[in-house]
Amino acid sequence: MLTLYSFGPGANSLKPLLALYEKGLDFDQRFLNPAVFEHHEAWFKKINPRGQVPALDHDGRIVTESTVICEYLEDAFPDCAVKLRPADPWETAQMRVWTKWVDEYFCWCVSTIGWERMIGPLARSIPDDEFEEKMKHIPIPEQVTKWRNARAGFPKEVLEEEMRKVRVSVARLEARLAESPWLAGDSYTLADVCNFAIANGMEKGFADVVNPQDTPHLVDWIARINARPAAQEMFARSKREVMTPRKTEAA
Template identity: 80%
Template sequence: MLTLYSFGPAANSLKPLLALYEKGLEFTPRFVDPTRFEHHEEWFKKINPRGQVPALDHDGHIITESTVICEYLEDAFPDAIRLRPTDPVVTAEMRVWTKWVDEYFCWCVSTIGWERMIGPMARKLSDAEFEEKMKHIPIPEQQAKWRNARAGFPQAVLDEEMRKVRVSVDRLEKRLSESPWLAGDDYTLADICNFAIANGMQFGFAEVVNREATPNLVAWIERINARPAAQAMFAKSKSEMPARTPVPAA
């Protein structure tokens, strides 16, 4: 049996969620409400002591880290629809893109998201309420990020992260001008993992992601959104998720 604990179809949680739908695997979705800080509650920290989603429970074995979960699904269910190439050269190219999104692209988009969304949410808490929440966050770096978001990130930091966003967008646009998918001719985990961060940038970062400046990137985002698995994921998730403010990638 598979159970996926996630924030729903956005950011890092979207990666294994979409992979499960694309592979046609049956699973139980457990949506963890970030506005209620459920991922920092003791019941969830028994599942993942780091207090982070997504987390996959496969017959009692807990797999964490979004990209690792996606690769695990490829190994654990080899007879399901493949999202990892069979050619080792193309697989390496796929992993270059999944490594890049985890180490670079995700983080610059995330910082802007924290400034725009998490900061206002954190500032609504009283000092006492905020400090009580901090006590339950097990990762010191995450505590620091919450404090920075509450205070407001320095403008120099935001400017640098926006520079990295533009570098990321340019890299994606260039690659997608050369082939329909990031690792070549086939849709793979490279696309899923980058789509998890890029989806919606045509609205939230419209000054850099738009039909005039990045036609190939926008077309790629639209192609993935049009896939039956993506449509099913978003439709199903809307009926199962409580209304809430989305939390950017960790």
């Protein structure tokens, strides 16, 4: 029995979600709403004490960390027709270079901009007392700091540096995809799944950086993954909460 707890088909939650659909595995989807801090409620922290998604429950055994979950699925279900990890050790190493890079570099710069644009307005719409109470239930100190930074607004120099890293990331992806159809070579692998989780939607959110004129290979790669039957099924059957500010009552 598999149950995936996630925020839906976006960012880190998308990685194992898409991997599960690609491999054709039966699983229960449990979508949590980050806008109401559902992942910090006591019931979920019994599943993952760190209060983070995604988290995979496999027959009562919990696996956390998005890329680790993807690799776990390859190990736990070796007989699946779809393989997302190459059989060749060298090709697997190339795949892991890309999954390591997205986790340690690409994800973070895109995430900071996302927090500024989407989480910030939500955080500022929460009354002070309620916001402070919510912070008490977040188990990771760094996440508390991130919420406070989003509420206050990230400093201009931080945002400029993160945008520089976004451009570096996009240039690296474009250069690689100009050489090969997929990031780790000729085969679609977890390298593509994990980077797509962050890159998908950048044509809208970062249109001045990701567009058909400047990054044709990256745009084509994003479109090819979106066109895959597994991706289409995932988006059709999944939901993603929108982090919108709360409405204030008229005086």
